[in-house]
Amino acid sequence: MASRVLVEVAHPLVRHKVTLLRDAATTTRDFRQLSSEIAGMLAYEATRDLELETVEVETPLERTAGWHVSGKKVGVVPILRAGVGMLEGVLAMIPVARVGFLGMYRNEETLQPVVYYSKLPGELAEREILLLDPMLATGGSAVDAVRICKESGARSVRLLSIIVAPEGVAALHDAHPEVDIYCACVDRQLNDIGYILPGLGDAGDRLFGTR
């Protein structure tokens, strides 16, 4: 039951792209592109154990054995706003996944998450839910997002985050130890206003060019 799994995807391409993503000089357009590409690679790792069934396929030359993904269906749930930047990359890997949205932002003073929107896919209990949020800072948003998914029937949730702080990992695993976390980098710490160091700044603002 208490698995507390944290997978840091240390692939050279992921490391390269995360470094570009952190760079304050990276443009909004490139930030969007990089977020999507990194998310695709996190999804690749997070779906390693998807079940397969054998099928037959007719190539132009002969019939041969192949595989289809079977078993659990996938639901992808980006947390607004910044999680939206990861959606396209994940759907490029899993085009048949159903998509839901959770809208939440952090109150900048209390750092507590405020939920303002929820629209989740049907048949949640039968789905592997991939929650998308590029930043796991205090963990408040992710803890609430998982709680909402579970209250709506989800039985299996994984979190895909580009950068995580140790504080956020501990908070999420204390609240929901069965939620596996897939990230591109575990950073050093939070600063005194809840930003990840070294981090990449405000992911939503950098993604959408706001502020």
Ligand code: PRP
């Ligand atoms: C950011 C980020 C996470 C949250 C992480 O969202 O995308 O959702 O902060 O912080 P936490 O782990 O301390 O909860 P933000 O509140 O900035 O909203 P936005 O994506 O709409 O900009």
Ligand code: URA
């Ligand atoms: N949200 C962000 O966008 N960046 C952080 O460093 C922490 C929370």
